[in-house]
Amino acid sequence: xxxxxMGKDWGHCEYLFxxxxxxxxxxxxxxxxxxxxxxxxxxxxxxxxxxxxxxRRSQQASGKNYTHNVRG
Numbered sequence: 526x527x528x529x530x531m532g533k534d535w536g537h538c539e540y541l542f543x544x545x546x547x548x549x550x551x552x553x554x555x556x557x558x559x560x561x562x563x564x565x566x567x568x569x570x571x572x573x574x575x576x577x578x579x580x581r582r583s584q585q586a587s588g589k590n591y592t593h594n595v596r597g
Contacts (some may be wrong), residue, residue, distance in 0.1 A: 583587065
């Protein structure tokens with residue numbers, strides 16, 4: 526696998542809803558998917574922050590400073 530999030534298998538939810546006698550499975554499913562989307566968005570943001578931090582660290586470690594002092 527590439528490490529990319531591919532989604533969850535929601536096929537067993539119907540069985541679990543009937544097993545636990547959930548009164549309104551559509552509302553429960555809505556909140557489950559809402560929570561999942563929030564978690565995925567947070568993980569994407571965390572990964573992006575890590576990538577940017579690593580980029581900054583590698584630029585500092587290489588000693589290359591790309592500031593330009595121009596006098597005119």
